[in-house]
Amino acid sequence: MKSFLSDQRGIAAVEMAIGMLLLVPLLLVLVEATKALTEYSQLQNASMEGARMLARQNGDTSGVNDYVQSLFQKADGTSTVDGEAPTVNITPRDSQNNVTVQVEHAFKPYFANASDAQGNPNPFNIMGSTPLTLSSKTVMALPAAN
Template identity: 35%
Template structure:
C-alpha cells in the first residue's frame, strides 16, 4: 500500500489559482469575439440587402429603413448608412457602419485608447 505524500497536498488548488486568470481571459476573449463577429455579420448582411434594394429602384429612405430592420439586434443609434450612386460607372454603393462597444466598457479603451470599434461593410453592385 502507498503512503500519502503530505507535501503535495493542496497542489491542485495552487495550480487552479495560477491558471484561473488565463482561463478567464480566454473565456472573455471568446465571448467578446463572438459578439463582434455577430455584429459584423449583421452589418455585412444589411449592406448586401441595401444594395439589392437599390437595384430594385428603392429610395435612400427605403434602404435606410431596410438596414435598420436587418440590424435590429444592434443599437440603432450606432448604425449609419450611406448610399452612393456613380453614374460614370453605373454602380450603386451601400456602406453600413456600426460603432461596436464591447461588453466591458473600458476593455477596448485600455487596449486601443478608443471607446468603440468601427465595423464597416460596403457593397457595390452594377445598375441595370
C-alpha cells in the same frame, strides 16, 4: 522536515489558480470576439440587402435607408445591436453604373468598456479610448442607365 517537502496537499489548488489566470482572460476575449463577429455579420447582411434593393429599384435610393435600418429591429421594436442605430451611407449610381451601400456601427464591448455607467474610466479597459467602428460596404453593378 522531510515530510513537509513531500506533502502534496494544496498543489491542485495552486495549479488551478495559475491556470485560471490564463483561461479567464482568454474566455473574455472569445466572448468579445464572438459578439463583434455577430455584429459584423449583421452589418454585412444589411449592406447586401440594401444593395439588392437598389438593384431592384434600378438605382432609386428612396426607401433604402429605412429598409436597412429596419433590418436592425426585432419584432418587438428593440434593436439587435447595442448603442445607437447603425449609420447607412448610400452612393447613387456612378459613371460605371455601380451603387454602394455602406453600413457602420460603433461596437460596444461587454467587458472592455472605456467607462462604467457613472462615466468613471475603467482601469481594465483593453481597447483604449478609441471606439471600434465596424463597417461593411457592398458595391453592386446596375443595368445601363436609360
